[in-house]
Amino acid sequence: MENMAWEWKLLRHLTIWKGKALCQTFLGTLYACSHAGLVQKGWMNFNTMVHKYSITPMMEHYTCMVDLLARAGHLTETYNFAERMPIKPEAKLLTALFSSCCSHMNVELAKTVGQRLIELGPEEAGAYMLLSNFYEIIGNLEGVANVRNLMSKRGIRKTKACTWIEIDRKVHSFESGDGSHPLNKEIYNYLKNLVKMMKNSGYVPKTNMVMQNVDDHTKEEMVLSHSEKLAITLGLIITPLGTRIMIVKNLRICADYHLFIALISKIEGKEIVGRF
Numbered sequence: 001m002e003n004m005a006w007e008w009k010l011l012r013h014l015t016i017w018k019g020k021a022l023c024q025t026f027l028g029t030l031y032a033c034s035h036a037g038l039v040q041k042g043w044m045n046f047n048t049m050v051h052k053y054s055i056t057p058m059m060e061h062y063t064c065m066v067d068l069l070a071r072a073g074h075l076t077e078t079y080n081f082a083e084r085m086p087i088k089p090e091a092k093l094l095t096a097l098f099s100s101c102c103s104h105m106n107v108e109l110a111k112t113v114g115q116r117l118i119e120l121g122p123e124e125a126g127a128y129m130l131l132s133n134f135y136e137i138i139g140n141l142e143g144v145a146n147v148r149n150l151m152s153k154r155g156i157r158k159t160k161a162c163t164w165i166e167i168d169r170k171v172h173s174f175e176s177g178d179g180s181h182p183l184n185k186e187i188y189n190y191l192k193n194l195v196k197m198m199k200n201s202g203y204v205p206k207t208n209m210v211m212q213n214v215d216d217h218t219k220e221e222m223v224l225s226h227s228e229k230l231a232i233t234l235g236l237i238i239t240p241l242g243t244r245i246m247i248v249k250n251l252r253i254c255a256d257y258h259l260f261i262a263l264i265s266k267i268e269g270k271e272i273v274g275r276f
Contacts, residue, residue: 023055030064034071035202035259042068063093070100075109091120091127099206102134110134111143118150125151125158126251163227163249165235174230177222183234188225191233195224198263228257228274236268244271 026049033042046065049055062085069078078097082089094117101110114131121127128151135143151157164173172181181187195203205223214222228249235245261272 022049022053023058026053026055027058027060027064030061030068031258031262034064034068035204037068037072039068039072039074059087059090059093062087062089063096066093067096067100070097073100073104075101075104075106079109079113089116089120091117091124094120095130098130098134102137105138107138122154123156125156128156129158159251161227161249161251163231163247165231165245165247167235167238172231172234174227174234176227177225178227178230181230181234183237186237187230187233190237191224191229194233194236194264194267197267198260201263201266203259203263229260232261232264232272235272236264236270239270241269244273246273246275248275 026045029045030042033039033045042065046057046061049061050057062082066078066082069075069081075097078100082093082097094113098110098113098117101113111131114127114134117124117127117130128147132144132147135141135147161176162173164171166172174181178184195205205220228247231247232245235243235247239245257274261274264270265272
């Protein structure tokens with residue numbers, strides 16, 4: 001009886017482990033499909049996960065599917081998919097959809113998703129600024145004024161994005177575009193070299209959420225100087241091989257954060273963990 005009980009427990013643990021491993025495997029394939037634009041293959045993997053292996057999708061799986069469909073321009077299909085989800089969409093998912101609405105200039109859907117983001121996080125300044133910036137890009141000054149008036153009425157103030165990293169008991173802080181760190185030159189040079197290697201692995205900086213009227217090169221530089229990327233780069237420079245790098249950020253992560261850290265971890269051989 002004791003042997004049977006032990007075998008049952010072992011089988012149960014193996015089943016749970018196998019389920020978690022499969023869950024992460026499918027998540028990895030969906031990320032790959034998303035960034036390669038493989039819509040049909042993405043759907044096939046998602047449906048296989050759900051119907052063949054009876055795996056309940058996590059928010060990360062849904063976010064990958066939304067990013068995949070939206071990047072490909074299937075915006076109405078993406079919105080309907082998000083609406084049918086059995087769990088409430090999180091900000092990361094809606095931000096991915098909003099980003100693609102902006103890229104494809106689907107004004108009405110961008111307005112709808114932008115409002116949903118504000119409803120989801122009524123105290124988050126970032127949601128208001130995304131919609132306000134979009135209105136500014138399309139020349140809707142009334143929309144800009146309405147969003148900013150709403151922020152004023154609710155007492156919402158724009159918060160600067162800031163990321164912290166602790167190394168050898170010393171805390172280093174970064175803001176986006178920061179140039180104040182003593183190792184500033186080394187950080188930016190190291191980051192530029194990393195990006196060159198990452199581009200060889202298929203990395204394309206996601207610049208469609210940069211609302212300023214500047215050229216593509218400037219947009220790319222702005223995306224690469226986000227606070228979390230600067231903090232991670234510092235950690236890569238001054239910690240030994242195999243070190244686990246942890247960062248903390250006060251606002252949401254940038255749109256291409258997950259692909260960015262996945263490629264960097266592979267290149268540098270260091271685990272990167274973020275708390276947001």
